[in-house]
Amino acid sequence: MSSTTIGKYRWRIVALLFFATTINYIDRQVLSFTIINEQFQLDxxxxxxxxxxxxxxxxxxxxxxxxxxxxxxxxxxMGFLFVGWFIDRVGTRKGFSFSMLLWSIAGVLHGLVSRAAGLIGARFLLGIGESGNFPAAVKTIAEWFPRKERSFATGIMNAGANVGVIATALAVPYIIHHFGWRASFVITGGLGLILLLCWRTWYNQPRKVQQLSAEELAYIESDKDEIHTDDGQKIGWIKLFGYRQTWAFALPKFFTDCVWYFFLTWLPMFFAKSNTFDENLDLSTVGIPFLVIYIVSDLGSVFFGWLTSTFMKKGWSANKARKTTLFLCGLCALPIVFAAKTHSLHLAIALIALGTAAHQGFSSNILAMVSDIFPKKAAASVTGIGGMMGGVSGALVSLYVGQIEGYLPVFIYASSAYFIALLAIHLCVPRMQKALI
Structure with a gap:
């Protein structure tokens, strides 16, 4: 059955996931731009x-x-472990709703703090809530798409992260200038409550959606080897640590997520405070460079997801298609080390844009890989384990960056992290075989 002759309802679900990821990243990114506001620093x-x-x-x-x-x-x-497990048990509709509500409340609380201790508490609660986005999104895509379309769908969903950063870079300086830094958290935190209402109104599992045609439902469920894999049996996440396939996802997340988190958190400070550039940015000028960086990142997310799907539609195995694309992403990330050494702000922006595009392409593919190597019933739990590993490495890098002068060591690591991650994938799953659960 050709995908062009059936309905397109499943792409509405991707659009919903795209906007969820966008708002998720808006709420987490506000701090990275607010931190360069002088009044916030003083407070x-x-x-x-x-x-x-x-x-x-x-x-x-x-x-x-x-x-x-x-x-x-x-x-x-911590949240990734619990939320992935929780979503696999209560389903994406209820589990994602809980996550959206929690991260929205936490986002608003940021605007009420007065000192660093309060900010740490609000940030901790935000981390718990936001951990539900990717486990829920990956499980939703596994439920709504056949395998050959999942990379492209994941790439579109993942592109919401970059749109979220762009929206934050453009909107937050305006909000702070007119209403103060506290309003930037309250206003953006409220977006999640609107998202929650949309999610509860429009989302459900394919077989429960009356508007879905029989032809499109058959296409969604067309992977013959998955028909009997989601039998309702629940998989304990501790058991999943015993599978090589789990480590094929968790180790790459550990090696690469910290790079992405470094960009998200520290780039505004890097552009504003680095002494290597001929000129520095401030809150009023940072928006356009971030617009460039994360539009390019969006293109990388969608392009590398599309590339893998194209390879697979040409008859390539999932193993060959994904690893080829991941290798190309690693090549694109290599030059990023020079961003920390150049005196040209514009060259640094271009190199970072290429690196973030490579990361998003890499991330989209390893997220989609979960449904290649695990049945749908374990997708959210496995994604949660990988997210936990990425969170740990991200925390370690943030503690390290906070104590050192400059940023060069992190850029050196960023240029090689994706080849290290690809090696880990190949050693764990040489043929990318599915876990027998």
Whole structure:
């Protein structure tokens, strides 16, 4: 059956996941841009209005940001284990609803804090809530798409992350300028409540959606080897640690997620404070560079997802198609090390854009890989384990960056991380065979 002769309802579900990921990233990104606002810096450091920020204050602020971001990443890691398990048991509709509600409340709470301790608490709660997005999205795509379309669908969903960063970079400076930094958290946190209403109104499993045609349902369920794999039996996540396939996903997440988290958290500070550039950015000028970086990232997410799907439609095995694409992503990430050494701000932006595009392409493919090597009933739990590993590495990198001068060591690692991750995948699943659960 050709995908062009059936309905397109499943792509509405991808659109919903895209916007969920967009809002998820808006809520987590607000802090990264607010941190370069002088009034926010004074409030969090407990300094009086009119105090001139010194080099010592900058170092203290950087260390505090390291602790604050580590709290988010630790909670994110912990939340991934619980939320993935929770979603596999109660289903994506209920599980994702809980996640959206929790991260929206946490986002608003950021605007009510007065010191770093309160910010750490709000950030921890946000990490727990936001950990539900990707396990729920991956499970939803596994439920709504045949295998040959999952990479492309995942790429579209994952592109919401970049749109979220772009929206934050453009909107937050405006909000802060007109309403103050506290309003930036309250307004963006409220978006999640609107998303929750949309999710509860429009989402359900394919067989429960009356508007779905019989032809499209048959196409969604066309993978013959998956017909009897989702038998309702629940898989304990502890048991999943015993499968090589779990580590084929978890280890790459550990090696690469920390790079992405570094970009998300520290790039505004890097552009504003780095002494290698001929010019620096501030809150009023940071929007356009981030627009460039994350539009390119979006293209990378969709392109590399499309590329794998195209390879598979040509008859390539999932093993060959995914690993070829992952290798190409690794090649694109290699030059990023020079972004920390160049004096040209524009060259640094171009190199970082290429690196983030490579990351998003890599991420889309390993997220889609979960449904290649595990049955649908374990998809959210396995994604949660991988997310936990990524959160741990992200916390470690944030603590490290907060204590060092400059950023060069992290850029050196970022240029090689994707080849390390690809090697781990190949060693764990040489033929990308499905786990027998």
């Amino acid at each position: 969090i450091l407990g300094l009086p209005l009119g105090h001139k920020i010194t080099a010592a204050d900058d170092a203290h602020l950087k260390a505090l940001l390291g602790y604050v971001d580590a709290a988010f990443k630790i909670a994110y890691a």
